Amino acid sequence: MDKQATIKDIAKQLNISISTVSRALRNATDVKSDTRKAVLALAEELKYEPNRLAISLRERQTHTIGVIVPNLDYVLSMMVRGIDEVALEAGYTVMVCQSNESFGREIVNTRRLLDSLVDGFIISVSSETKSFEHFKKIQERNLPLVVFDRVTPDLVAPSVRIDNEEGGFLATEHLIEQGYKHIAILAGPKNLGISNKRMQGYLNALKKYKIKKVDSLIIHCDFNQDYAYHATKELLLHKKRPDAIFAISDRMAIGAMLAIKEHGLRMPEDIGLVGFNNEPVTVLVTPQISSVDMPAFELGKAAAKLFIETIHNTESVIHEEIVLRPKLLVRASSQKIKIKNAK
């Protein structure tokens, strides 16, 4: 049972030609119904399965999508699940690679997937990435490339993301409405578009409410809990410490929360906190953390749909840009003004 049966085995056993067998298995025409029956019966018996490699080699497509993500945290793994869902439905298999937020690893992954002859890419770029040559190589080969979540203007491609600017705005406006005056922002690396957009929303909100932007309240640090923790500790030592923090990810919000607690401050009374992504952990900690909800699963599905669409319109290059709207979920960490008539 070691070797898989091939079309040739069937042909030999039935004493007919290979081409006839092939036709009997796929094409409806050009084959007598008796022979077809015989072929199908034997194929069943031998557990014949067409060899995808051979077909792929001929057709020059593998029905495989290369997906590169910076990591597989809660949000991204939800997105991948969305991608998977749609891709499977459309007859595609997904190869997921993690870049671990490393530029070098991203290049290796791209190369590997190109080698594997995937039919195209769905990508979320690493936070370390500042050059996009490796992705442009994909486009030079005329392979479809969809960017999701972490979108950047440096890479022109169909994309799916949420409106990060609006998300940042919602979070900040909410803090302002709650009466916070000195609102800090924990942003990511300066080259990370997603971070810049959220910060732009933050700035827009300040402007709308005529609050002066204070540079020392704008912190750039790595996109993770530890850095956020240390950045917040420093922030709280300022002579005029912030009375609210908008962290552009929940991971960072958690880091901030730990620092705040260590500093003996109460949330939301002494300091307000809003995160981003609405990860499940936000409702597990005390106080629960307000967060901008990210429709991750839907976003993944949209990305895969856009990919399928792109691959079917190989001729007309479309550069669609899908933008989903985020919404703010207010929780204890930022609700200073108690609601009187709560439902």
Place this chain on the structure above:
Amino acid sequence: MDKQATIKDIAKQLNISISTVSRALRNATDVKSDTRKAVLALAEELKYEPNRLAISLRERQTHTIGVIVPNLDYVLSMMVRGIDEVALEAGYTVMVCQSNESFGREIVNTRRLLDSLVDGFIISVSSETKSFEHFKKIQERNLPLVVFDRVTPDLVAPSVRIDNEEGGFLATEHLIEQGYKHIAILAGPKNLGISNKRMQGYLNALKKYKIKKVDSLIIHCDFNQDYAYHATKELLLHKKRPDAIFAISDRMAIGAMLAIKEHGLRMPEDIGLVGFNNEPVTVLVTPQISSVDMPAFELGKAAAKLFIETIHNTESVIHEEIVLRPKLLVRASSQKIKIKNAK
């Protein structure tokens, strides 16, 4: 630039035969150094890349590993990262599929990966799975199959896991030593081996300390937070409620914690709690949850190493079984006896 250059293009341009080009590119022997130089130069210029499909078709192997996991939560995504790490190093690319804890989905995934002609599988079975025919199909084709984390005796294959029995024992013994008397266990579905093993450890500890097993303290529920929450709520309504709970996963421990808090009980004074996996969330909640540490990344690496080993020893069927040892991390949720001279 649409089509990738092939060996044939090089041959034509240099007016030499295809085989010579092939030899120039790989084999060191049998080709004049002048011609080799010319070939390499032209290959460089045309950005020649060997077509993996053609090679795979010939060699009958794709250098791809199919990985099927029930989900991509923290623990599993760490394991996948470990697998990825080792696989990449060894020249393999990984295709990750999520079964979403669904039996049907697992079958579809297996079939897809078999179709894609992966060289073998590294699998963690879904909690819903009771029949293993789809996996046995893999073995019938003589493809290497390594099972990790969720191992089951129904599927004979090389495997990597932690000693779940020991983990369960450590957790339970610790609770006993802290003076808890009525220790409940939140276990998973009855067909989930990983759960049964941890429960066996729990029973072993009870036996060692001559504590009678009470059936009403043994709860089977689905492997997630919600079910654990509801199960715990019920548990706490018993006339003789438990004074400690061992949850066989941190997710379930979180569910239990929520129910405990809602019930107005204090941890660790009124009730002790120990989880399993040592997910980061355990130190974010209040009180911090004691947990049995799972060396997830290492386990993933070990699984991939075992896979590589298996694939290189195709002749001698090895059924190695690697067991990593867990260790207990004691935190506030279960530390009733305060340590006097803490460091």
Place this chain on the structure above:
DNA sequence: ATAATTTTCGGTATCGTTGCCGGCAAGGTT
């Protein structure tokens, strides 16, 4: 019965690559 048509099938090329074999020329050995 013969011609015209339709059905059914086999042969061949192709996808891109490599392994095997055989051939030819240059150089070395008796």
Place this chain on the structure above:
DNA sequence: AACCTTGCCGGCAACGATACCGAAAATTAT
């Protein structure tokens, strides 16, 4: 000078499948 080695290269087959073309067989028309 006849033989043998070695270096270098091209042709062919094969991996598994399908598309295309033309031919044989079967059917229909004349």
